[in-house]
Amino acid sequence: MLVEQVHPKPTISIVCPCYNEQEVLSVFISRITDVLDSTKYDYEILLINDGSRDNTLTTMKQLQQEYSPIRTVNLSRNFGKEAAMTAGLDLALGDVIIPIDADLQDPPELIHDFLREWENGYDVVVAKRTDRSSDSWAKKLTAELFYKFHNAVAQVEIPENVGDFRLINRRVVDAIQLLPENQRFMKGIFSWVGFKTAVVEYKREARKAGETSFNGWKLWNFALDGITSFSTAPLRIWLYVGGFISALSFIYGSATIIKTLIYGIDSPGYASLITVILFLGGVQLIGIGVMGEYIGRLYMESKRRPTYIIEEDSYRVTQTDTSSSDESAHS
Ligand code: UDP
Ligand code: MG
Numbered sequence: 070m071l072v073e074q075v076h077p078k079p080t081i082s083i084v085c086p087c088y089n090e091q092e093v094l095s096v097f098i099s100r101i102t103d104v105l106d107s108t109k110y111d112y113e114i115l116l117i118n119d120g121s122r123d124n125t126l127t128t129m130k131q132l133q134q135e136y137s138p139i140r141t142v143n144l145s146r147n148f149g150k151e152a153a154m155t156a157g158l159d160l161a162l163g164d165v166i167i168p169i170d171a172d173l174q175d176p177p178e179l180i181h182d183f184l185r186e187w188e189n190g191y192d193v194v195v196a197k198r199t200d201r202s203s204d205s206w207a208k209k210l211t212a213e214l215f216y217k218f219h220n221a222v223a224q225v226e227i228p229e230n231v232g233d234f235r236l237i238n239r240r241v242v243d244a245i246q247l248l249p250e251n252q253r254f255m256k257g258i259f260s261w262v263g264f265k266t267a268v269v270e271y272k273r274e275a276r277k278a279g280e281t282s283f284n285g286w287k288l289w290n291f292a293l294d295g296i297t298s299f300s301t302a303p304l305r306i307w308l309y310v311g312g313f314i315s316a317l318s319f320i321y322g323s324a325t326i327i328k329t330l331i332y333g334i335d336s337p338g339y340a341s342l343i344t345v346i347l348f349l350g351g352v353q354l355i356g357i358g359v360m361g362e363y364i365g366r367l368y369m370e371s372k373r374r375p376t377y378i379i380e381e382d383s384y385r386v387t388q389t390d391t392s393s394s395d396e397s398a399h400s
Contacts, residue, residue, distance in 0.1 A: 072386055079138070080110035081184075082166045084157030086150050088119045090171040091128045092278035098132050098139070101169070101177040105138075108184060114139045115157045116171075120147030133383060143381040151253045152377040154233065158242055160382070166242055168233045168255075173277040174203070175234035179269060183236035186267035193259075193266040194236040195228065203275040208288075215292045222302035225260045227295075231268075233259070240264065251376045252369060254291075254298040261299070297362055304363055307356045314352065 083101060087094065098114070105112045116129045116139060126143055133139040142160060144153060154168050165187055169175045179196055186194040201209050216229045233255055237245075244262040283291065296303065329335065 073384065076113075076162065076384060077111065079113040079163045080165065081105065081108070081112035081180075082157075082161035082163030083112065083114040084117070084154060084161055084166055084168045085115065085171050086117045086119050086153030086157065086168075087121060087125050087129065087171045088147065088150070088153070088282055089121045089123045089125060090279055091121070091124045093172050093276075094125065094128045095132060096277060097171050097173055097177075098136060100173065101180075102136060102138075104177045104180050108181070110184070112138055113162060115161060116141050117153040117157050118143045119150065119153035120144055130383075139383075141381075141383045142379060145378040145380040148377045151255050154255055155253050156377045156379065158245060160384075161242070163239075165236050165238050167236050170232075170234065172279060172281075174274055175232070176271060176274065179234075179271050180236075182269040186269065187236055187238065189267070190265070191267040192238050192241050192264035195231045195266060195268055196234045197228070197268050197270050198230045198232070198273040199270045200272040201230065203273050211288065211292075215295070219292075219296055219299070222296065223257070223300040225257065225299060227256050227260045228268075232256075235259070237264075250298070250370060251374060252294065252298065252366065253376060254295045257295055257299040293362065297366055301363075303359050307359065310352065310356070314349070 083105070085097070090097075094116075101114065105114075114136070116132075118126045118129055118141065126141075129139070129141045133141050140160075142156060144156060148156075157168065158166060165184075167180060167183060169177065175196065183194045183196075201212075204212075213229070216227065220226045220229075237259070241262060241264050244264070245258055248258055248261070
């Protein structure tokens with residue numbers, strides 16, 4: 070039987086998705102609790118274990134014994150950062166919610182600035198990196214290209230150099246929960262809901278321990294998720310590509326017919342024929358590929374599967390039913 074424990078409602082909920090973060094977790098908790106203890110607000114820290122393969126869960130539970138504001142949530146497998154963060158937003162009880170990475174790349178000290186802007190009446194306070202020197206040049210370049218392309222094609226812009234580290238109030242969380250999609254590109258969702266936003270700047274540090282789980286292929290897929298979740302421009306562009314190629318073909322075809330009528334049949338051009346066939350084949354396959362990408366998304370969304378599954382939540386304890394056996398009476 071699942072029993073929901075009654076917990077006092079905190080003002081601040083920290084939401085921290087954790088995937089293989091055993092090395093950094095205790096440093097993270099001691100640094101963030103220092104910051105939170107120095108504010109005048111009550112708080113809770115939600116640690117979401119996103120199917121880690123190391124001892125993150127054990128570490129989380131140990132920390133929970135030491136620090137009572139910690140709530141540990143264990144997802145049944147690795148669902149990805151976006152899903153883990155969604156779980157945290159759904160479970161958080163606070164008036165304001167602050168998603169933060171466990172690796173201390175987001176400095177907890179910035180929370181003071183977040184709270185100040187929130188007290189000034191802002192619904193959202195985002196953290197903007199002024200310095201990405203801790204990222205590799207490849208990551209910086211691809212990130213920049215992604216933002217440029219995304220913002221050129223999507224209806225809502227995502228501000229450059231702004232990550233998930235931010236403060237959002239209850240109103241914003243309620244709005245986010247109205248979005249029904251289960252493939253959640255949080256950066257886009259945060260921007261999409263809008264609200265009065267303040268910006269504070271910070272310098273992004275390097276990861277304190279462990280390693281990033283976003284590399285090469287995963288980042289590319291993440292970028293595709295972002296673009297296809299918030300724009301249909303990649304689908305629409307085929308109308309124009311097709312139109313352009315048809316116009317060219319029409320001109321070329323007309324010229325060929327006229328030439329044939331005037332000068333008679335020329336020797337057939339193998340080179341030009343094969344080039345045109347291969348080119349058109351390639352263009353059509355790309356078009357089909359883009360369509361496939363969207364159809365795949367439609368298919369996944371149409372299943373209406375939940376975004377995440379919770380295996381264990383320290384606020385919802387499982388109690389065995391004692392009515393049928395006396396042996397468990399002492400437990
Ligand atoms: N994370 C997660 N699930 C994943 C991958 C990452 O919950 O499948 C968490 C990770 O533990 C960290 C945050 O998401 O707290 C950011 O991950 P990471 O530092 O690897 O990304 P980067 O900072 O390099 O973008
Ligand atoms: Mg990181």
